[in-house]
Amino acid sequence: MNKVLQNYGSIIWLLVGITIGSLIGVFYPQAVDLLKPIGDIFLNLLFVSVIPLLFFAISSSIANIEDSKTLGKTISIMTIVFITTIVIAAVCTIFGLWTFPVTALKDSNALTDALPSNPEDTWGDRIVRFLSVDEFANLLSRKSILAFVIFSLLVGVATRRSGEMGRQFTQFLNAGNKVMENLLTLIMKAGPVGLGAYFAFQVKTLGPELFGFYAKPLGFYYVFGIIFFLVFFSLYAFIAKGPSGIPLFWKHNIAPSLTALSTCSSLATLPANLLAAKRIGIPHNIASIIIPLGNTLYKNGSAISSILKIYVAFSILNWDFFEPATMITAVGITVLVSMVAGGIPNGGFIGEMLMISIYGIPNEAVPSILIIGALVDPLATVLNATADTVAAMLVTKFSGEKFEAESAEA
Template sequence: MNTILKSYSSIILLLMGITIGSLVGLFVPDLVLYIKPIGDIFLNLLFVAVIPLLFFAISTAIANIESNSQLGKILGVMSAVFISTIAIAAVLTILGLWAFPVTAITQSNAASELISTNAEDTWGDKIVRFLSVGEFVHLLSRQNILAFVIFSFLIGISVRKSGEAARPFLQFLIAGNEVMKNLLTLIMQLGPIGLGAYFAYQVQTLGPELFGFYAKPLAFYYIFGIVFFFTIFSLYAFIANGRKGIKDYWRFNITPSLTAVSTCSSLATLPANLLAAKKMGVPNYIASVVIPLGNTLYKNGSSISSILKIYVAFAILDWNFFEPTTLITAVGITILVSMVAGGIPNGGFIGEMLMISVYGIPNEAVPAIMIIGALVDPLATILNATGDSLAAMLVTKFSGEKFSSAENTSAEPIEM
């Protein structure tokens, strides 16, 4: 018993914090106003730490990869894993909706204020803003996380190309990476309190809206998503590393899952994912590339919700969702939506605007899409965020690299 308590003490404390937060959100909602700042402080600390952590982790990983061919192989396998598994999630959702149709919901104007688009922007303008920034200082904002990831990636390549002249800078990157990992360990010690406070806010805010017009679509998403989470993710873990892969994934995925459901942010979950992947035996040079890129570009939860939102919009408008051209377009849109939904809370609105633009969905269906997007966010974030470490496992498998076993023998599932 003492061994179990020692091994899982951090997980037990997190569960206690989230349980207490849930009870506060349900039964003492007036108290949420006073404890939410604690959760905000914890979340802000994570966001502040993520930017330098990403820079040092990605730059160091790229700079230390042995050859250009190895880097190219990792990126190629990663792209194949991302696109194929996102498409699988979309197709399975379509089959689920065909087998269990969801009744159209009544429209509402409750989310109309969430729509904010600039009609003067072309898609080219949006792509430029998504991939790059005009000034260096803007790279440090989490709103531009993909541009920052690309910059860090290019720094790593530049270090490799600079040879011996860059040796001092490489040592700086390696030292910075160690410092940021230790900073993360310190911040995560506040996890039980911070996540508990933020979870109280989530329960108090979303709880009343989970029943009503949106009950059937939400029931489908949460039932289908939970089944997908445990069955398909287990299948992927088995493909990656056999039975040991399943055991390691579910053993070390607990903290990322709890972080995701509490914060509704893939970005806030990224540090926990990096720690978990290490415990799962994923080589550091793979995890430090795949997980940060996956945080922005790889989202199973967004794939499922994208299909559901298109389906609901078509049902409201009395359009035929199951027409072949519509289905093919839906899968294509889903892959794009999953890649443009940033790792920030409620970041899927950009993808929803893409969906509305492609299909020409009129205004009366837009609020329903936006509300569903907000209400499925907790589970969508779990699927989005925890799929990143799973993708790193699959990349390790298909790139021919070896899983390490030393980290899996550690008594502590996730260092906090």
């Protein structure tokens, strides 16, 4: 019993907190307004801590790599893993919709004003804004997370090229990385209370809407997404580490999954993912590169929802989704959408506008796309965030690196 509490104590407390929060959201919704500030404070602490964690984790990892060929190999394998598995998710979703077709009723009272700002911007302007910022202070916003990741990568590369002075700076980066790991461990001790409060808010907010106009497509997404989550992530863990990889991944994926489900934020799940990677035994030099980059660039949940949203828009307009050119374009859009959907709650408007502009979808179908994106967000975030860890396992396998020994639950 003591061993069970030692290995799973934090997860058990998380489950207790989330269960209590769910019950409050269902039976005492009037109390949610009192609890939500607690969840917001916890989430804000995570967001504030994630920015320095990203900087120290990425920069120190790059700075400690002696061979530049190793870094190039890791990035190359990561790119192949990301694109291949995203295409697998998209193709499987198309096959699922072909096998089990669903339709959606159009909601005339939909959120027609939920379009992104600056619609006059060109795609070039949006790409520049996505990859860079014009002032250093703007790097520290989670809305500029990819620009911040690129900056951290460049700092790590510059450190490696700075000789003796660079080695001194590397020691600072390593110390900062350790300090931030300990800070996040302290913050996560409040997880049962913070996530429980936020989960109560999610249940109260999303629960009634799941059975409205979009019941069939949402039902498909949640059933298909859960099956994909269990089957394909287990398959990837098996490919990465053999039969022992499956229980190893799921044992340490519980806390990240619960964090993603309750916060609807890939970025807030990043600390839990890094802790899970360490416990699984993924080498630090791989986990600290793949997981932060995957947080922005690798989104299985967004891939599945992208296909579903295109399908629903076509069904509303009585267009044929299953034409070969349409399906191939949908897969291409999905790869791009998974790379532009930011790691922030209810993000992804840029990706949705991409599919609207390419297909020429009229305004009447736009609200349906936006609403489905919001309602699938909890499960989509779980798929988006926790896939980073299993992707890091695959990169470890294909790069020839050795898994470290499993660490006990903190």
